Amino acid sequence: MATPPQRPGFPARIDLGSRPTAGVSRPGTPRPAPRSVEGGTAASAGAPAAVRDSIPARARMVQQLMAEGISDPLVLRAMGSVDRHRFVDSALVPQAYEDTALPIGLGQTISKPSVVARMLELLMQGGLKGDNGKLGRVLDIGTGCGYQAVVMGQIATEVYSIERLRDLHEKARANLRPLRIANVHLILGDGMAGFPSGAPYAGIVAAAGGEAVPDAWIDQLAYGGRIVAPVASAPGQQALMVIDKSRSGLRQTILEAVNFVPLKSGVA
Template identity: 55%
Template sequence: MVKPRSPLAAPPGTREANGATGASGGRRPGFPAALPAWGGAGAKPSAALSTPAASRGRTPKALGGELAPAVAGVGLDSAAVRAAMVRRLAQQGLAPEAVLQAFERVERHRFVDSGLVAQAYEDTSLPIGWGQTISKPSVVARMLGLLCEGRALPLGRVLEIGTGCGYQAALLAHLCREVYSMERLRPLHERARENLRPLRIPNVHLIFGDGTAGYPKGAPYAGIIAAAGGADIPTPWLEQLAVGARLVAPAELAPGRQSLVVVDRTAVGYERRVLEGVWFVPLKSGVA
């Protein structure tokens, strides 16, 4: 039996350059090889994060897919309400300091429809179109907190299943050296690309595809986090975890009832914890 590899160590024959050989025996996608300091815990945010919304060009509308003008001035006015959101998350004890710092740096209002900007920093999920939502900040903080809990930061390469509007991917960029984020809905994949492009985050790589099979070309992963819940945790996700890595995902372990599941891969197998009830959109296969 071949022992799984460490989450940070490159497998034999693997290079972190464009088109390098992957752990699955294929070739890694041609993503930029350089990983900037911006992505690490405690790193300074990109200058693009403080750019006024009016200069960001146009962002996709939540319901439809056509483009709508960004809201002028919101980026300058949101610091206080964003700080208040972070204080509420801190008071709830949902996440470590590094996760809270990521929430403080990433402007959530940039990832929601212009008509919902006033609700961007409330602890509520919001529609982002195509039957999907951006999760409540408290839920995102809880999952990121579990992913990072008791582990040295920044994490290595992490796989996100369900890019959505790109908000969680932007948060992960502060906590991981490299983020692969998969989305099965083409309009949302494009929306995330439009949302993230002005921020110039080079350690986030967006992938259009079916996330139920994971992304073997990038494996092994230091972590996997999912924003959709199936009947159980898909076997390919578990197989793509490195030794010492962790998976955080919802799963419908009883009919109509989802729970948050944490799986740690050890040298001898998997350790699984079932936590509180949650509700995410269903995990689906295929692309649309």
């Protein structure tokens, strides 16, 4: 693989909404060393119980994921290390560690933990991994509130996460800013076009489903890489699709029924 161009540091803002090429903000002062999100943050005495109890709540969530068949140790560790309550509105914090999708505004949702874990485990089973067992550079289509991108940052060396809705992009930036995660880069742009500047990708995951997987994603996927994305399986229905790319061609596998928001083009 050719040496990629220099990557933006956190908090990166790559705005594709007003022009075809990306502009990256680079702070002029040195940034602090990246901090792990594992263990969460100390909660104040007046914080909601769901926040104070986030560590045992995450542990129970991981136990439930294991009971449902998730077994990849890196995925389980990642799911157990990220504070999901940071990414939902305060009124929904008590539900943060339940296996349910929650609204994040603009008609979008944060995916159920079981769905996030399932998709990332599928990615780990087929994506290109390094000596440390982690995936290489990956592309996350549909940043939303940023939760999945942060979880992906625990199992991959580098994450590019793209969101077409400006307000959600800004919300994700606000959610990630205090975490200082250096290997997750947020992009405002058209997810259907992918992000060619970061290609080739070891894996691509989408949190929105269209009639088919865009050709741009396949073009930007490295040989040996894997795409995990929902696609239309029948009118009004979706199924999870896995695409593996090799030099001999593509292998597509249709899995279980899922329910994601529609994949749309453009920036709004």
